[in-house]
Amino acid sequence: MKPVVNLERKYRVTMLTREEWTRDPGTPKGLVWFTDGSKTAEGTGTEVYGQSTDRRLSISLGKHTTVFQAGV
Numbered sequence: 001m002k003p004v005v006n007l008e009r010k011y012r013v014t015m016l017t018r019e020e021w022t023r024d025p026g027t028p029k030g031l032v033w034f035t036d037g038s039k040t041a042e043g044t045g046t047e048v049y050g051q052s053t054d055r056r057l058s059i060s061l062g063k064h065t066t067v068f069q070a071g072v
Contacts, residue, residue: 034049037069043063044064
């Protein structure tokens with residue numbers, strides 16, 4: 001079977017200036033997500049939190065992942 005790569009972007013990233021954030025408190029209108037990588041003696045993991053959906057997901061990335069990789 002021949003591999004097929006689809007590079008179509010299914011999302012949009014909006015970077016706002018400080019003035020845009022303070023001018024309209026309701027901005028942004030889409031979903032807002034936060035990520036945090038952490039490392040303990042047991043291994044490395046990342047946590048994802050969706051503010052507008054009130055969803056939280058924690059994912060273990062194993063013992064050999066760096067905290068910098070987990071935060072990306």
